[in-house]
Amino acid sequence: MNRTVRSALLAALLCIASPAIAADTINVCVWGTITGPDALVNGMSYGTHDYFTYLNQNKGGIAGFKVNSLLLDGRYKLDEELKIYRRCVDQENAVFINGWSTGAAKALRETVTQDGVPFISETFSSEVVDPVKYPYVFVAGPTYEQQMLVGLRAAKAAGAKKVVLMHGDNEYGRGPVTVVRKSGEIEKMGLELVDAIEFKYDAQDLTAQLLRVKSKKPDVIYIQSSTPQTLVILRDAAKVGLPPTKFIGNMYNISPTIPQQLGAAAEGFRAIQIYADYGADIPAMKEILTFKAKNEVAKQDVYYMKGWLEGKVMAAGIENAIKKNGGKVPADLKAFRKSIRDETEALKNLDVGGITPPLTFANHQGSTQARMAKVKNGHYVSVGSWIDAR
Amino acid sequence: MATLRKLAVPILFLVTMLASLTLGRFGAYLVHSVAIAAIGALGLNLLTGFCGQISFAQGALLGVGAYTAGNLGNAGWGIWAIVGAGVASAMTSLAIGLPALRLRGLYYAIATLAAQFILEYLFKILEPITNGISGLLIQPLKLFGRPVVGDQALAVLSLALLLAAYSFLRWLMKTNVGRAMLIVRENELVAKGMGIDVARTKIWAFVTSGFITGVAGAMIGFTTRLANPEAFQLSLSVDQVAMIIVGGQGTWAGPFLGAAFVVLLPEAIQRTGEAFDIARLLFALRDMAFGLLIILFLLFEPRGLSALLRRLVRWVSSLLPSTRTSVLTVKSHPSPPGDPNE
Amino acid sequence: MTFYLQIVTAGLATGSVYALIALGIVLIYKCSGVVNFAQGGYAMLGAYVTYALTRLGLSPILALVASVAVMAVTGAATEFLLLRRMLKAPVVAVMMVTLGLLILFKAFCLAIWGPDQIAFPQLFPVGSVEMGGILVTYNYIAAAALSLLLSVGFLAFYRYTPMGLMQRCAADNGRAALAIGIHVSNQVSVAWAMSSALAGLGGSLLATLNSLSLGLSSIGLVAFPVIVLGGLNSLMGSLVAGLLLGVLEAVTDGVLTPALETYLRSHTAIYSVGALQQVVPYLLVGLMLMVRPQGIFGERGTERV
Known part of the structure; x- marks a missing residue:
């Protein structure tokens, strides 16, 4: 018993000590209101995070590369969300960020553009959707x-x-x-x-x-x-x-x-x-059930479906960017991020397993239906x- | 030795400033978050720690600073926007304090609670100034015609303002006004007996504390670049009060230690959780630790972290053979005349 | 006319719960000079305990009674473990301790029951009657009636029973009470127990009306204007002010705001005055503190703590 505890502690210490970023993984960041006033709909964040776990478990990640997805709690507080954003860009080297509130999306819309990081937000605010002014900001549905x-x-x-x-x-x-x-x-x-x-x-x-x-x-x-x-x-x-x-x-x-x-x-x-309900008879639901067989599904509702869909959009953008680079993860982070943005914008008739009709992202919001x-x-x-x- | 003591604080600041230039954006963000929170806590500490008036309107006063700085900055005032923010918050603080002059302790606290809610409402309603609920977008602060955008630059600027606020308060507490505040805190009747104008002393405290809070608010505006009502709610006031309690009311090191503690605690718990892969469990623990620590400090160490630090330093220096005093001792052992620790 | 009757009915129903929560705060203040910021936290905790007990298979009413008992013990324990150690601490420090308790309780409920809204078990039969042209559900009638009954009961208890006399004595002059053999600390414990029990009951009633969530704890903040208006040391005051404020809020929402907005929309560019209802009680508090700090029913001199 004692030995198990000790070796576990040692392993944990080693984990902290060794740099987390291994070669050839894809880092993405998801933050939502895990605890806070609008936690009721946080299935959106769990859905996206779980989709990447699903890809790792069943599809060998994206284009053969493991996805390292980090789920964080923004608590629906602006300063907390701004802090998390900096962590994702600066420390986690995320290639795609999935953020939460309308306030944060508005506060960050210019920064995101300067940093050149693809950013998809849970908000549907019309004030952040503008492919020309905010080329790196995406949302997932009608405003x-x-x-x-x-x-x-x-x-x-x-x-x-x-x-x-x-x-x-x-x-x-x-x-x-x-x-x-x-x-x-x-x-x-x-x-x-x-x-x-x-x-x-x-x-x-x-x-x-x-x-x-x-x-x-x-x-x-x-x-x-x-x-x-x-x-x-x-x-x-x-x-x-x-x-x-x-x-x-x-x-x-x-x-x-x-x-x-x-x-x-x-x-x-x-x-x-906008999205098919949890339990609907669609291909995406079969994926979720496969995931559920091995893992826990935190929220079984329509918001989880939205999150799952956002995961699919992010993954599609990333996959196409890797394909374009000859099947390899680009060594230059900045170029990789730029390429993901371009590929996400170029998505045409993306099949999202029936959660919504096929998506085209030239307008940066996918479905407007x-x-x-x-x-x-x-x-x-x-x-x-x-x-x-x- | 004496010159070393005098120089210790500026040297400490200089080192932190230089260090924050080498940090990444995330690290620099933490530095300016702590520095700005510490400026606000210094302002509150003057009112609560040195003058005995607890206030729950600190969050709203920070908001007044942020909105004023945002408007003035957008109008091209540059560095003067920060001064303007200080003046606006000082006036607001005075407006809250004047009618409440004859109220003490508890009733003053409730009056500030009322002020907090009324100001929150005004932030939402006064659309021409605050842009209502969608919030005021703030242009980067312009210093000498150049925008300050990077987190590193903002960290250095915040530290400089923190040093300025700290030095000013050190000076103020050595003047007659400062000493009068301490006596008012202890006993208003005694103060009157000594010929101190209690009302005027309190007004000084309201104005000065408001000004410093306004400067902190301005920096919140220039770092988040969006001032919206949801960012200046009662919970921010509670955070600020918690800072001076955990740090140590009426001490000089208190606001620094308290601000660092309150701002960094959630991050520390989060990282610990991730390291052991139990982050989801710890999401709730963060607040629990926060509440528990407030209670424990008040119960067992009302002088807060600064007293703990002092004890630690004494213990460490007792281990050292020579009479050499470390820089830390100097920082945690400030004893000017009129210091409440004496 | 029916419209105004409807507004008043709605206001009285919510006001009675405000009164219940405020009563608990006043009870503690009278006895020990402590203002309990955590009252909303006790209300929330009480509601969650009721919920948890029904999940364990208890009938709703039995669960409610048990939860009130649990909360009474919690209240007494708070006094015994925390407040008794802080007799000599400044008022402000004690206030902050209760604030810390509020944060702790919220985090505790968050950790166990999660952040989402939960459907609360039906304590009272489903259905409604028409009163003054408004459909009042049995929930509301029961909550209002129970709140009023308890408030009046407390006033009577305080005035006419030996225990009430001892409480009043301890509150009035602690030293004198000690001299005639009243154990003041124990009286304070009793006050905390009663206050928390009231809060627990109020919280459970509120949860039957509004369903169960962490947001329930904000009722404690609503109670502050009530106690300032009624007078910090007046039980009667909190009852009257609670009902008054409930009605005032309803009138603001239903009459004042629309009238103001109609005027502003036709004469200015302003379209909405927002949630005016949330600030009206505090405007009143500001006014009251300036004019008569001791409140409508309070005794003079309490503003100097």
């Missing part, structure tokens, strides 16, 4: 604004006239709502915006706000908030007698927690679907077909 318009278009098609927007008082909540409101897109659609209501992003009771909503008699209420507050909204809506069928949330509200916790008060609630999902008998079912959000 929040595009999601909002898809939702409202679907409501309009069903005969809605009056719209209320509800959002939290953080960047993720207020930003996209302001952009859409000022763009006049809602009026162009032939809808009337009767009110926009901001609430504290971690609000625990919104009865009074929903009474205000009710007094405006809207046909549709679009929610731009995280799942915990969507729960509060739907719960208090039931209290004041607003049916869940009037509410639409974005892709972050497609969480199974909503029907699980609310039961009848969630029946008919709609949310934007979304469709509606509706809670029926406690589960989300897709309604209608894919709509292009542009």
Whole structure:
């Protein structure tokens, strides 16, 4: 016993002492909110990290090279995320970085470009998507604004006239709502915006706000908030007698927690679907089940699917860059990073195992398609077909 | 010997500055994070440690500094943006302190708590100044017409400002105003009896502490390059208070040690976790260690890390045969007249 | 008219829980002069313990009772292990210790139950009745009724029982209490136990309303305006101020904010005043501290600690 402990300690010490970077490995960095206010959706980070483990275990890595993926906790704190970014670029020599918050993506968008590091973020903010100004920044789906318009278009098609927007008082909540409101897109659609209501992003009771909503008699209420507050909204809506069928949330509200916790008060609630749900009958799910046979899957939800997809995009970019270099990992880190960026941007009709339709990354966001999902008998079912959000 | 003592602190700073030039970006980032946090802690220590007023509005005051510096810097003020930030925070600190002049201890703490929340709200609402929730993007600080962007350069600048703040406070505590603060901390009635104008002394403390905090806030702005409301919440105030407690309230080494400790602890725990491949387990342990250490220090060593350091130095020097004093002793054994440790 | 009735009903329901949490803080302050920043932490811990016990197979009500008992022990233990050693420490240091406790409790719950929101077991039957044109669920009725009942019960306990008398005595003048043979330290332990039990109950009630998460601990911050408005040393004050603040928040959300925004939207370029509700209590606190620091029901002289 004692000897085991001692040798384990010795081994650990040796691990620390020896330089971590072995030749011919590919370093990538993933950071998310492992602990923090929006940890509910951190399946996104686990999904990406797990995909690289899957590649190592089943495909011999990328193009024959092991992937060294590091998962870190940004705690949804800007200074922590900026620190992690520097570690990834400077110490871990990551060739592709997967980051988290809208704030960090905005603070880093110019730095990333100067450093020349391919960077994919969990945000959908339109302020970081610009292939010309920010050539190294990628996201993985339609922007929040595009999601909002898809939702409202679907409501309009069903005969809605009056719209209320509800959002939290953080960047993720207020930003996209302001952009859409000022763009006049809602009026162009032939809808009337009767009110926009901001609430504290971690609000625990919104009865009074929903009474205000009710007094405006809207046909549709679009929610731009995280799942915990969507729960509060739907719960208090039931209290004041607003049916869940009037509410639409974005892709972050497609969480199974909503029907699980609310039961009848969630029946008919709609949310934007961008990615196939966990457990869908698609090729990517078979990969995940293969992975699950040997490892633990931390979060079994749609966000994990998003993470898995991002892993596929990153891996495809890296693989093509290696192919271009004659099957070898380029010795020059800077050139490798640049090449990965170019190859990611050049991805055309990339098959992502059915999580979304095939992806083309010239626009730096891949899919711009979304469709509606509706809670029926406690589960989300897709309604209608894919709509292009542009 | 005496000249060595006087020179020890500047030499220590110079060495750190030179060392941070050789560090990588990550290392330099840690250096300026600690240095900036230490400037803020020095400001808070003046108010809490030397004048006895606990404040939970430190996070918001740092925010005022960052927003002011951002706006002034973007308007081309250069280095004066930092001064402007100091002035703005000093005014805010005074605005919080003036109405609270007759409140003591607990009630002052609650008043600052209220100020923290009100300022947080203003950051979100005053869109023309703060750019609301999406945050103010800040251009790099321009020194002599050249932008300071690299983490190494920012580290050197932060250290220089830290040295300036420290030297200024050392000087201030030797003046009559500084001594008056110490007496006010101990007992307001006694201070009055001695003919000290308590209100004026407190106002000095609010203004000075606010100015130094504003400088720290400005540097937060110029290093993160984005000032948004989510970065200046109550948790930042709590971090700052924790720094001076863990470091040692009312001591000179306290803010330095406390800032280093609070900023580096999460990183240390993270790296330890990775080395033993239990990082996921340790994610929660980080906060646990933080809370536990605050409690343990207050319970068993209210003078914090600086007292521990002093004991360590004494122990080490007792092992050494000669009378040679190490540089560390000098740093941890400052005894100017009016020093609260005396 | 119904609209205003609805707003007030909603406000009273949340306000009653505020009162319960604030009551616990005042209880401790009266007895020992300590302001407990960790009250929200105890509330959160109590809710998680209730949840854990139901997972072990206890019926929800039984789990609630057991959790209240566990929290009472936790509270007494806190006093015995930490606060008793800090009798001579400055107020500020004691305040920071409770802040450290809050951080510790949150980290503890994070380590065991994870960061995600958890569905809380149903303590009360599912369903609702219409009150003043608003559907009030049994959850809300039960939480509000229980909070009010307990608050009133505590006031009575404090006033009419021998134990309450000893508590008041210890709070009023520790030395005099000692002289007539009251064990003051033990009285403080009892106050901590009662306060934590209240917090645990309040937390569990809150979790039935809002589901279970680490965010529950922020209720402790909401309680601060309540105790300042009501008066730090007045149990009655915290009850009244709790209800008042609940209603005030609802009125801000439902009436004041929309009116203000309608005006601003038609006359200025400002579109939204944001989450005004979160700052109104603190504006009131600022005002109160300037005008009458001892609070509505507080006695003079307490502002000088």
